[in-house]
Amino acid sequence: MHESVLLEESLQGLVGPLSGHYVDGTFGRGGHTRALLALLNDDAAVLVMDKDPQAIECAEALAAQDSRVSVYHGSFADLPAALAQLGWPGVDGVLLDLGVSSPQLDQDERGFSFQRQGPLDMRMDNSSGPTVADYLNAVAEDELVTILRDYGEERFARRIAAAIVKARTEKAISTTLELAELVKTAHPRWEKHKHPATRTFQALRIAINRELDDLDALLSVVVDCLLPRGRLAVISFHSLEDRKVKQFMRQASQGPKVPRGVPLQGDLALGPLALVGKAIKPSEQEVRSNVRARSAVLRIAERRV
Numbered sequence: 001m002h003e004s005v006l007l008e009e010s011l012q013g014l015v016g017p018l019s020g021h022y023v024d025g026t027f028g029r030g031g032h033t034r035a036l037l038a039l040l041n042d043d044a045a046v047l048v049m050d051k052d053p054q055a056i057e058c059a060e061a062l063a064a065q066d067s068r069v070s071v072y073h074g075s076f077a078d079l080p081a082a083l084a085q086l087g088w089p090g091v092d093g094v095l096l097d098l099g100v101s102s103p104q105l106d107q108d109e110r111g112f113s114f115q116r117q118g119p120l121d122m123r124m125d126n127s128s129g130p131t132v133a134d135y136l137n138a139v140a141e142d143e144l145v146t147i148l149r150d151y152g153e154e155r156f157a158r159r160i161a162a163a164i165v166k167a168r169t170e171k172a173i174s175t176t177l178e179l180a181e182l183v184k185t186a187h188p189r190w191e192k193h194k195h196p197a198t199r200t201f202q203a204l205r206i207a208i209n210r211e212l213d214d215l216d217a218l219l220s221v222v223v224d225c226l227l228p229r230g231r232l233a234v235i236s237f238h239s240l241e242d243r244k245v246k247q248f249m250r251q252a253s254q255g256p257k258v259p260r261g262v263p264l265q266g267d268l269a270l271g272p273l274a275l276v277g278k279a280i281k282p283s284e285q286e287v288r289s290n291v292r293a294r295s296a297v298l299r300i301a302e303r304r305v
């Protein structure tokens, strides 16, 4: 089971025309999609995307019951190609609920959790590409330091990378708990209420799934995929993602930079998007009932006419 985060708030921000075309770029187990379908009319259409084959299996089952649903297995960065396949010229809303789903975290064999013994995998699309084990056993030490620092904001990146490189010369690192123990031993200063391997696991997950590259790629094409008044709603779970979304929306809502004194009039002074409200965080009640919601931030923007 996956408990959807900021469900009402995100749909309220996303939905415009009830007979419109929408995209759920991160289907997961379809919590947001199902709630969206319940709001929309019979002649609406929803494209759902996910990298994860299990999520896609669940999406196919939903599509078999509801003819409004189309399914795409792959990254949301492929949005323009997926829309072209369907012959949709644009959409009324794109929703992204970033990160991993509870089923991914909870299945030992997916290797996402430092608390569960499993193969060191962490691929969202476990049908292709290298696993974290493949990556860790081959990566150059300097690159690993950069990854741990940039994607995990890990202060002790150098020590942890050195410990990993030393350990792998004796034996390939192949399981989650092996890596968690290794980091625990190498980490000199544990944070309160945080497993010392939390940042390392986050960094490796982001790297192996190219999460920030995919987000950049989507943001660079999404405006052209939105119809006038079409909306983009993004739920982020850590500051690296949220910073990107915030900066993108802010820049896209401003007009082009011109030298001081050069007048820009009317629409020329504005960018293609308008911000819709401020960042939205889950209520205390939601955080109490779903700890995964704790760090969530929702941002919404609308394409100008």
Ligand SMILES: C[S@@+](CC[C@H](N)C(=O)[O-])C[C@H]1O[C@@H](n2cnc3c(N)ncnc32)[C@H](O)[C@@H]1O
Binding pocket: 002, 003, 004, 005, 025, 026, 027, 028, 029, 030, 031, 032, 033, 049, 050, 051, 052, 055, 074, 075, 076, 077, 097, 098, 099, 100, 101, 102, 124, 211, 214, 215
């Ligand atoms: C937080 S879950 C979404 C949960 C969903 N909103 C629900 O209510 O069930 C994130 C999902 O997005 C998928 N995902 C993450 N990054 C992706 C990307 N770049 N392209 C496609 N799917 C992605 C993951 O595989 C995961 O299934």
